[in-house]
Amino acid sequence: MPKSNLTTLCYVEKDGCYLMMHRVKKAHDINKDKWVGIGGHFEPDESPEECLLREAKEETGLTLLSYQLRGIVTFRSDAWQTEYMFLYTSDRFEGNLTECREGVLEWVRKDRVYDLPIWEGDKIFFHLLEENRSFFSLKLRYDGDALVEKVLDGVPLAR
Numbered sequence: 712m713p714k715s716n717l718t719t720l721c722y723v724e725k726d727g728c729y730l731m732m733h734r735v736k737k738a739h740d741i742n743k744d745k746w747v748g749i750g751g752h753f754e755p756d757e758s759p760e761e762c763l764l765r766e767a768k769e770e771t772g773l774t775l776l777s778y779q780l781r782g783i784v785t786f787r788s789d790a791w792q793t794e795y796m797f798l799y800t801s802d803r804f805e806g807n808l809t810e811c812r813e814g815v816l817e818w819v820r821k822d823r824v825y826d827l828p829i830w831e832g833d834k835i836f837f838h839l840l841e842e843n844r845s846f847f848s849l850k851l852r853y854d855g856d857a858l859v860e861k862v863l864d865g866v867p868l869a870r
Contacts, residue, residue: 714752715752715753715754715755716792716793716794716795717752717753717759717762717794717795717796717797718750718751718752718753718762718794718795718796718797719750719751719753719759719762719763719766719796719797719798719799720747720748720749720750720784720796720797720798720799721748721749721750721763721766721767721775721778721798721799721800721801722748722799722800722801722840723748723749723767723771723773723775723800723801723802723804724800724801724802725802725818726818727820727821728818728819728820728821729748729818729819729821729824730748730749730771730808730816730817730818730819731746731747731748731816731817731818731819731824731827732746732747732748732749732770732811732813732814732815732816732817733745733746733814733815733817734746734747734813734814735814735815736811736812736813736814736815744828745828745829745830746819746824746827746828746829747814747829747830747833749766749767749770749771749816750762750763750766750767750770750796750799751766751769751770759780759797760778762797763775763778763797763799767801767804770811770813770816771806771808771809771811771816772806772807772808772809773804773805773806773807773808774804774805774806775801775803775804776801776803776804776805777801777802777803777804778799778800778801779799779800779801780797780798780799780846781798781799781800781836781839781840781844781846781847782798782836782839782844782846782847782848782849783795783796783797783798783847783848783849784796784798784832784836784848784849784850784851785848785849785850785851786832786851786852786853787850787851787852787853787860788852788853788854789853789854789855790853790855798836800840821841824837825837830858831857831858832849832851832853832858832861835849835851835861835863835868836849839863847863847864848863848864848865849861849862849863849864850862
């Protein structure tokens, strides 16, 4: 069965940092060498919250105790199927961080995230998170690695 095109992504927050994953372990990874949050594809019949909690536990060993849906991000590309991502933040969790089979987990100061190799479109939603935007819909279209279209709440953003 093909992977779902529905995904979750979460930025766990602690002491002014985000928990980030440096994607260096997985073969044929579209995010190879990039820094991303935690999350992944929905399994059959999962809700966004069930996917979020399962992926957080699988990738980090942590149980999220408090989380908030911040936005929906639509990724379109000439290289992969359109993906609809439910973007969350979490500020309370329990458990101990474990090793992840997909990448290296590290707490990164929020003001240092932009210095890492991240997707160009990720910078847009990091700004929206910083602005404490209550909820947003963001569409990002890529040709290869190049961000060629960005639309926030139905309104095109300047290039």
